Amino acid sequence: MRKMIRVEQPRCLALRGSEWTERYNTARRLNPAATFRWYSRACYADIRTALQATTQHHCAFCDGFIGSEGRETIEHFCPKSRFPEQAFAWENLFPCCDVCQSKKLETYHELLIKPDEEDYQFENYFICNYGSGELQPAPDASEFHRLKAEKTIEVYGLNLPVRKKARIRELKKFRAVGETMHIDEFPYRYYLAP
Numbered sequence: 001m002r003k004m005i006r007v008e009q010p011r012c013l014a015l016r017g018s019e020w021t022e023r024y025n026t027a028r029r030l031n032p033a034a035t036f037r038w039y040s041r042a043c044y045a046d047i048r049t050a051l052q053a054t055t056q057h058h059c060a061f062c063d064g065f066i067g068s069e070g071r072e073t074i075e076h077f078c079p080k081s082r083f084p085e086q087a088f089a090w091e092n093l094f095p096c097c098d099v100c101q102s103k104k105l106e107t108y109h110e111l112l113i114k115p116d117e118e119d120y121q122f123e124n125y126f127i128c129n130y131g132s133g134e135l136q137p138a139p140d141a142s143e144f145h146r147l148k149a150e151k152t153i154e155v156y157g158l159n160l161p162v163r164k165k166a167r168i169r170e171l172k173k174f175r176a177v178g179e180t181m182h183i184d185e186f187p188y189r190y191y192l193a194p
């Protein structure tokens with residue numbers, strides 16, 4: 001998980017976010033099973049573009065490329081089913097890959113790390129195991145940070161076998177051609193150049 005610096009929210013969301021939140025919450029009051037939707041396709045596209053620009057098209061959680069392994073998604077950090085009042089809150093939206101989102105689903109845990117937290121730094125929470133491709137809690141992290149790292153790895157499936165393999169593969173590539181390519185052209189940037 002790489003530090004994410006959030007930009008200004010798209011104008012359409014600033015203008016209409018509260019109205020859509022009210023609309024979604026009203027729909028849920030009438031029918032608790034009411035499904036969430038983005039009420040404007042154009043605004044959804046603007047939100048997605050703005051989010052992906054902040055991470056150079058990487059997933060905010062695993063740092064894999066968005067869309068390379070499935071559809072592009074916008075993650076509600078606090079799930080919209082449980083926190084409907086945050087369904088259109090800019091600070092609750094993250095660019096996310098299919099794998100992370102399908103692992104997390106409607107899970108929420110207060111220990112989860114937010115990549116745009118002001119004091120978030122990769123090395124305060126994690127270390128990379130270059131032999132196994134694994135992400136591990138930093139051994140010198142505080143107890144609290146270790147718990148947060150463990151929970152985040154678990155909930156987003158950051159050590160799924162496919163991901164460990166992919167990190168090793170990208171590291172080989174990075175070592176072979178890294179100097180000729182910009183780091184943003186690689187997935188798992190925290191792993192290649194922490």
Ligand SMILES: [Zn+2]
Pocket residue numbers: 059060061062063064096097098099100101
């Ligand atoms: Zn991901």
